[in-house]
Amino acid sequence: MTMAAEAVILEMTPHPSLPDWVFPPPQGFVAEDLDHIPDLPAHTELIDGSLVFVSPQRHFHQMVIHRLHNELEDLVPADHEVVQEMSVKTAPQQRPEPDLIVVGPKAMIGSEVTCFKAGDVVLVVEVVSPDSAVRDKVRKPVLYAEAGIRHFWIIEELDGKPVIFVYELDPVTKSYVTTGAYHDRLKISAPFDIDIDVTKLYQARTR
Known part of the structure; x- marks a missing residue:
């Protein structure tokens, strides 16, 4: 499984209940984007241009x-x-x-x-x-x-x-x-x- 698949997989069709940043640009995100995306969950990682969200820890x-x-x-x-x-x-x-x-x-x-x-x-x-x-x-x-x-x-x-x-x-x-x-x-x-x-x-x- 690729890292993009291991991250949250989302349809590219806009949905009114989801924030705009959920839908990545065609070329993917860059490192600096993490500092500017509003309401991004804490400890979100960027792996291969895709956002990876942290699960509750043991x-x-x-x-x-x-x-x-x-x-x-x-x-x-x-x-x-x-x-x-x-x-x-x-x-x-x-x-x-x-x-x-x-x-x-x-x-x-x-x-x-x-x-x-x-x-x-x-x-x-x-x-x-x-x-x-x-x-x-x-x-x-x-x-x-x-x-x-x-x-x-x-x-x-x-x-x-x-x-x-x-x-x-x-x-x-x-x-x-x-x-x-x-x-x-x-x-x-x-x-x-x-x-x-x-x-x-x-x-x-x-x-």
Whole structure:
């Protein structure tokens, strides 16, 4: 299934109950359109020129993002910033929204910032949800790699526990190669020194 098909598929015939922006232009949307479409749902992504809307998130997804954000805040260099659920412009018609990113010292930070340049992103993290698994594991890694983002993590829930799959960009092929899967402890030296107890990112309550 293409990303356009995985997004909301709509008839091109106008309907009085739908806003005008639901019907994309023939050439598709561009990244800057997301800043100007009125009443656009929060966290809408742009993938291959098509709008992709976010479904309600599971507790696993929300908790892992929250706890990992806190962990990374304590580990990033002083001139870096951990950012949650902000989009990244990777190409003219590509503006995905990772769950977490770490941006470097050249990134613009401020209340007026609506997205980040791929060149300012040091690390991208996606926490996989069932409804977005194809995007998170297939399409979005290609977009991040083609944009030159060097470090990429995917976090999946396996047997009720988080597992972090770590990837690094091969500069020759412009694609990601895996450097490890971490079930208990993530201890690596790139993109900066990281030591995280993976088991604490999500602990389901027992009744």
